[in-house]
Amino acid sequence: MDTTQVFSAVSSLAALQWLVLIVAPKWKVTQWLIRFAVVPLLLAIVYSIYITGFFGIQGGGFGSIQEVRILFSNDNLLLAGWAHYLAFDLLIGFSIIKSAQDKSVSHWLVIPCLLLTFMFGPCGYLLYQMIQKIKSQR
Structure with missing residues (x-):
């Protein structure tokens, strides 16, 4: 599979996971996917495969924005970065769902988050934290 196909596959997989989080958060399958972090684990595998190219990129690194730009100019590392974003955003989504269910926050308030x-990513987490803070003060 080339990077374009893998990009499409991981993006579709993540979008499907988001759909079930939004539409059916209490469904047994959704709860199982959250409990075992199946999709983030699959994304972590993709990340691990594609990040291996990091060590061969001349001038790339994390010490400056220019070094990061060099890394992301490589499609394999750009795909690794995308899988990284998808995995971590989903983990934040899982955290929001778990917290909202534990604290009885209406799912209608959680959907925008x-x-x-x-x-x-972080904007949704911030919104949820604001909603949770307001709810806890009541």
């Missing part, structure tokens, strides 16, 4: 986390 999940959508934001899916699209803009």
